[in-house]
Amino acid sequence: MLLAAAALTKTYRLGRVDVPALRGVDLTVQRGEFIAITGPSGSGKSTLMHILGCLDTPTSGSYRIDGEDVGTLRGKDLARVRNRKVGFVFQTFNLMPRLTVEENVALPLKYRGGMARPERRKRALALLERLGLSDRVGHRPDELSGGQRQRVAIARALVGEPAILMADEPTGNLDSKAGANVLDTFDELHRMGHTIILVTHDPNVAARAERIVHISDGVVV
Amino acid sequence: MRPGEALELASDAWREIRAHPMRSLLTLSGIVFGAASLVSMASLATGLREMAYADLRAIGFPRSYALRDFGPRSDAVTATERRHTGLRIADLEALRAVRGVASVHGRAFAGEQLVVGPRDRRSVPVEGADAGYLELRNLRIVSGRTITPVDVMHVARVAVIGEEMRRDLFGTTDPIGRRIRIDGVGFTVVGVVAPMPIGFIPADFSWVARRIYIPYTFVSRYRLGEGRVSQIIVTAREDAEFASVMQAGSALVRQRHGGVEDFNLRNEAADLLSDYAMADGILGGWNGVMFAIAGVTLVVGGIGLFSVLLISVRERVREIGIRKALGASDGDIMQLFLAESLTLAVIGSVAGVGGGVALIMITKLIGASFGKDFVIPLSVPGIGFAIAFALGVGIVFGWYPARKAAKLDPIQAMGGV
Numbered sequence: 001m002l003l004a005a006a007a008l009t010k011t012y013r014l015g016r017v018d019v020p021a022l023r024g025v026d027l028t029v030q031r032g033e034f035i036a037i038t039g040p041s042g043s044g045k046s047t048l049m050h051i052l053g054c055l056d057t058p059t060s061g062s063y064r065i066d067g068e069d070v071g072t073l074r075g076k077d078l079a080r081v082r083n084r085k086v087g088f089v090f091q092t093f094n095l096m097p098r099l100t101v102e103e104n105v106a107l108p109l110k111y112r113g114g115m116a117r118p119e120r121r122k123r124a125l126a127l128l129e130r131l132g133l134s135d136r137v138g139h140r141p142d143e144l145s146g147g148q149r150q151r152v153a154i155a156r157a158l159v160g161e162p163a164i165l166m167a168d169e170p171t172g173n174l175d176s177k178a179g180a181n182v183l184d185t186f187d188e189l190h191r192m193g194h195t196i197i198l199v200t201h202d203p204n205v206a207a208r209a210e211r212i213v214h215i216s217d218g219v220v221v
Numbered sequence: 222m223r224p225g226e227a228l229e230l231a232s233d234a235w236r237e238i239r240a241h242p243m244r245s246l247l248t249l250s251g252i253v254f255g256a257a258s259l260v261s262m263a264s265l266a267t268g269l270r271e272m273a274y275a276d277l278r279a280i281g282f283p284r285s286y287a288l289r290d291f292g293p294r295s296d297a298v299t300a301t302e303r304r305h306t307g308l309r310i311a312d313l314e315a316l317r318a319v320r321g322v323a324s325v326h327g328r329a330f331a332g333e334q335l336v337v338g339p340r341d342r343r344s345v346p347v348e349g350a351d352a353g354y355l356e357l358r359n360l361r362i363v364s365g366r367t368i369t370p371v372d373v374m375h376v377a378r379v380a381v382i383g384e385e386m387r388r389d390l391f392g393t394t395d396p397i398g399r400r401i402r403i404d405g406v407g408f409t410v411v412g413v414v415a416p417m418p419i420g421f422i423p424a425d426f427s428w429v430a431r432r433i434y435i436p437y438t439f440v441s442r443y444r445l446g447e448g449r450v451s452q453i454i455v456t457a458r459e460d461a462e463f464a465s466v467m468q469a470g471s472a473l474v475r476q477r478h479g480g481v482e483d484f485n486l487r488n489e490a491a492d493l494l495s496d497y498a499m500a501d502g503i504l505g506g507w508n509g510v511m512f513a514i515a516g517v518t519l520v521v522g523g524i525g526l527f528s529v530l531l532i533s534v535r536e537r538v539r540e541i542g543i544r545k546a547l548g549a550s551d552g553d554i555m556q557l558f559l560a561e562s563l564t565l566a567v568i569g570s571v572a573g574v575g576g577g578v579a580l581i582m583i584t585k586l587i588g589a590s591f592g593k594d595f596v597i598p599l600s601v602p603g604i605g606f607a608i609a610f611a612l613g614v615g616i617v618f619g620w621y622p623a624r625k626a627a628k629l630d631p632i633q634a635m636g637g638v
């Protein structure tokens with residue numbers, strides 16, 4: 001089992017009011033699976049993804065990646081898991097505007113420590129080649145189309161060879177053609193053996209996954 | 222951290238700095254001024270000290286001490302006490318034989334005497350001296366000659382007059398070879414003497430210009446009588462021998478006087494050293510004040526750096542969130558901002574040091590245009606201190622913004638995603 005979450009809860013505090021975003025989520029993911037998480041707006045999809053991607057910590061419950069209890073990790077250890085185990089793709093791409101495509105893709109390797117610049121560069125270029133972006137390596141993000149930007153973001157998520165690729169509404173900011181293109185990329189990565197978790201509220205997108213996890217009001221239904 | 226990593230951090234920081242040239246320049250200016258003032262202050266302080274020391278040396282009593290006549294003791298009881306009534310030329314001659322002695326000079330004070338010149342008459346302090354003594358005190362012969370050993374030996378009636386006396390007694394006519402009367406006795410003026418110019422030491426040596434010097438043998442013979450002298454100045458050949466020369470000299474004279482304390486000893490070299498120490502103390506205090514002012518400038522520069530970094534952090538919140546999401550630790554983010562702060566500090570302090578050096582050059586040029594040679598050695602410790610202090614300011618004032626950045630929550634920083 002690659003990923004095992006049990007009884008995950010997340011409660012936000014807004015002033016004096018507790019807002020329960022997750023109310024006991026159990027989820028297991030096998031290596032090589034392609035899972036779609038769907039659910040209505042505000043159901044807690046993003047909250048769950050952030051916890052699974054170690055960008056946030058659960059209020060309670062246990063969470064393991066590769067057998068390591070990561071739900072309780074903090075600080076440096078959490079940073080290490082983010083860097084090595086998870087590749088995250090955001091709805092709004094979140095590329096660094098002042099860096100070139102190649103520098104953006106190589107950025108996670110910088111936080112791995114001890115990898116020399118030429119090596120980081122080599123890996124970034126190899127990945128960009130695989131994703132068909134070789135002719136864009138020297139460009140800045142604002143010189144690319146939305147679809148291209150998201151593929152750069154995918155390359156950046158994959159460059160550290162993470163155990164899981166996670167994407168929160170990766171097509172949410174794309175037109176249908178670019179969106180289809182990005183989804184094709186996910187399909188292909190899945191075929192190559194990558195483990196993928198994707199959040200979407202679009203049933204057509206979810207349909208491309210092997211398994212659909214439906215969330216409503218903070219619980220899996 | 223490997224040098225490669227440090228270099229990469231610095232180059233990333235440089236990129237960030239260049240992305241906001243105006244803002245960075247404004248930040249830098251504070252550090253530049255601070256470092257520049259530190260360097261120029263430190264150098265100026267060293268220069269002032271050197272110049273002050275040069276002045277002290279110019280006053281000059283190198284390796285010399287004085288035996289000062291006490292005259293007959295008023296409470297003299299024994300026959301020995303009554304027999305020994307102060308310093309004599311014979312003591313002076315005996316001192317020449319002491320090992321390590323370089324020279325011995327006599328001084329004999331005649332006090333205020335009525336001096337009559339062709340233009341005017343004045344009551345003037347008349348002092349018996351010799352060439353060596355005038356030289357020892359760095360008195361400058363501005364025209365004519367000094368009192369020679371031959372004058373001393375022959376008790377010659379020659380006078381070296383102070384510059385102001387020349388004006389008073391002779392007006393505009395050349396006094397050399399002219400005659401004056403001192404207390405009724407005719408003297409030939411052979412030289413005019415002036416005090417050394419004193420630069421930074423607030424001491425008035427102008428009395429030199431209002432005095433008249435004649436051979437001490439004359440004052441001794443005709444004014445004090447019995448071969449008496451007012452002071453005997455002894456100089457040692459070597460610094461190392463000075464103490465022993467002083468010891469042996471005073472022991473010799475005391476022995477010659479049957480143990481009677483009819484003179485005392487004044488260590489002029491030690492007095493000079495204490496002057497040095499005092500000057501050092503004054504300059505040290507000055508240095509402190511100047512350093513503090515320069516330091517405050519740098520700290521103000523640091524506050525500028527602080528606010529600019531805070532702006533930079535606020536502007537880059539999203540970027541910080543992304544970096545953290547990609548696996549940057551709090552430490553990585555801190556490094557990012559400390560590198561920016563330090564890079565600014567390095568650029569600022571180096572530019573400031575350059576500015577400080579330029580300032581010194583300009584000061585020297587201005588000095589030269591007034592005909593003054595300003596000795597301002599570049600203070601290497603000052604430069605080191607300026608750079609170190611600027612780096613310290615960079616770290617101290619960069620710390621809080623960097624920490625603030627490092628503690629950001631990635632999701633919130635990215636705007637909730």
Ligand SMILES: Nc1ncnc2c1ncn2[C@@H]1O[C@H](COP(=O)(O)OP(=O)(O)OP(=O)(O)O)[C@@H](O)[C@H]1O
Nearest residue numbers: 012014019021040041042043044045046047048201
């Ligand atoms: N930082 C936060 N502070 C307070 N409440 C929050 C915060 N983030 C999310 N929530 C709340 O938690 C619940 C789940 O939000 P979440 O973003 O996970 O929903 P979602 O399923 O991703 O919705 P969408 O489809 O609109 O993106 C919502 O009620 C939301 O208002």
Ligand SMILES: [Mg+2]
Nearest residue numbers: 045046047168
């Ligand atoms: Mg969401």
